[in-house]
Amino acid sequence: MLGRMYEGQDCSVARALEVVGDRWTLLILRDLSFGLKRFDEFQQSLGIAPNVLTDRLKRLDQEGLVKRVRYQETPERFEYRQTKKALELQPVIFFLAKWGDRYRPDPLGPPRLSLHDNCGGKVNEKLVCSRCKKDVWFDSIYTEANPTHAKVK
Amino acid sequence: MLGRMYEGQDCSVARALEVVGDRWTLLILRDLSFGLKRFDEFQQSLGIAPNVLTDRLKRLDQEGLVKRVRYQETPERFEYRQTKKALELQPVIFFLAKWGDRYRPDPLGPPRLSLHDNCGGKVNEKLVCSRCKKDVWFDSIYTEANPTHAKVK
Numbered sequence: 001m002l003g004r005m006y007e008g009q010d011c012s013v014a015r016a017l018e019v020v021g022d023r024w025t026l027l028i029l030r031d032l033s034f035g036l037k038r039f040d041e042f043q044q045s046l047g048i049a050p051n052v053l054t055d056r057l058k059r060l061d062q063e064g065l066v067k068r069v070r071y072q073e074t075p076e077r078f079e080y081r082q083t084k085k086a087l088e089l090q091p092v093i094f095f096l097a098k099w100g101d102r103y104r105p106d107p108l109g110p111p112r113l114s115l116h117d118n119c120g121g122k123v124n125e126k127l128v129c130s131r132c133k134k135d136v137w138f139d140s141i142y143t144e145a146n147p148t149h150a151k152v153k
Numbered sequence: 154m155l156g157r158m159y160e161g162q163d164c165s166v167a168r169a170l171e172v173v174g175d176r177w178t179l180l181i182l183r184d185l186s187f188g189l190k191r192f193d194e195f196q197q198s199l200g201i202a203p204n205v206l207t208d209r210l211k212r213l214d215q216e217g218l219v220k221r222v223r224y225q226e227t228p229e230r231f232e233y234r235q236t237k238k239a240l241e242l243q244p245v246i247f248f249l250a251k252w253g254d255r256y257r258p259d260p261l262g263p264p265r266l267s268l269h270d271n272c273g274g275k276v277n278e279k280l281v282c283s284r285c286k287k288d289v290w291f292d293s294i295y296t297e298a299n300p301t302h303a304k305v306k
Binding site: 011017026098126 | 163164165166167168169170171173174176179180183238241242244245246248249250251252253254255256257259263264265279288290302
């Protein structure tokens with residue numbers, strides 16, 4: 001969706017980046033994984049220009065990463081839901097977040113926690129739950145704002 | 154290294170993308186993980202303009218993702234080696250490749266295979282070795298060009 005910039009590239013990474021190798025796109029996918037669904041929610045979260053957001057959502061729809069669903073008739077309004085194709089990028093977003101936590105740390109700790117849906121324990125970058133010590137796969141991880149950040153606001 | 158584009162963003166993903174949210178940067182990191190080290194190797198692999206490559210390598214060096222090591226004195230020549238900080242992005246590259254393999258498939262199969270260093274088996278997107286059936290972590294994965302692609306060239 002970003003054009004074939006890598007004509008000579010015989011590589012799946014390059015092909016994946018043609019679809020999602022745009023930072024706004026990855027941040028929209030992140031927001032979708034946090035549960036955001038509506039245009040104004042994305043706009044508020046991202047501080048993105050409306051025309052850019054419209055463009056990125058349209059491309060995500062064309063690529064089958066989001067499904068546009070009408071939730072109101074008058075006036076007509078739509079929300080965006082991520083598809084399986086988008087969900088399968090969760091590992092990419094998870095590891096980008098873990099890397100950011102480590103190498104661009106926030107003094108208040110990670111802004112968002114990755115938690116194990118079974119027990120609520122924190123999932124570390126080795127995909128192990130700190131509470132129940134089990135191995136955790138991405139479909140069992142949810143995220144939540146870190147309370148240390150909420151206190152400040 | 155790409156500038157603070159997300160001033161309002163309280164998010165580790167956004168912060169990680171400030172460093173590596175540039176497609177060339179991710180492709181250079183991919184090449185490093187394939188064992189490429191020299192300027193002309195990257196240039197040949199990526200078909201990238203020399204000034205852009207110089208810029209990205211300089212930024213990767215400044216950010217501590219590569220170490221510049223002199224390998225020849227006259228004329229002076231340097232090679233680039235990835236640091237631990239870069240290695241910890243391997244999961245991101247691995248899952249981008251798996252996603253590209255699935256959603257932008259190549260008729261000849263995946264251009265590159267992720268293999269288990271213990272037995273040479275293929276590692277699937279669930280991080281399980283297809284040969285020995287063991288769970289595999291990223292530090293036990295190496296990649297190799299898929300022979301199906303080599304035959305054609």
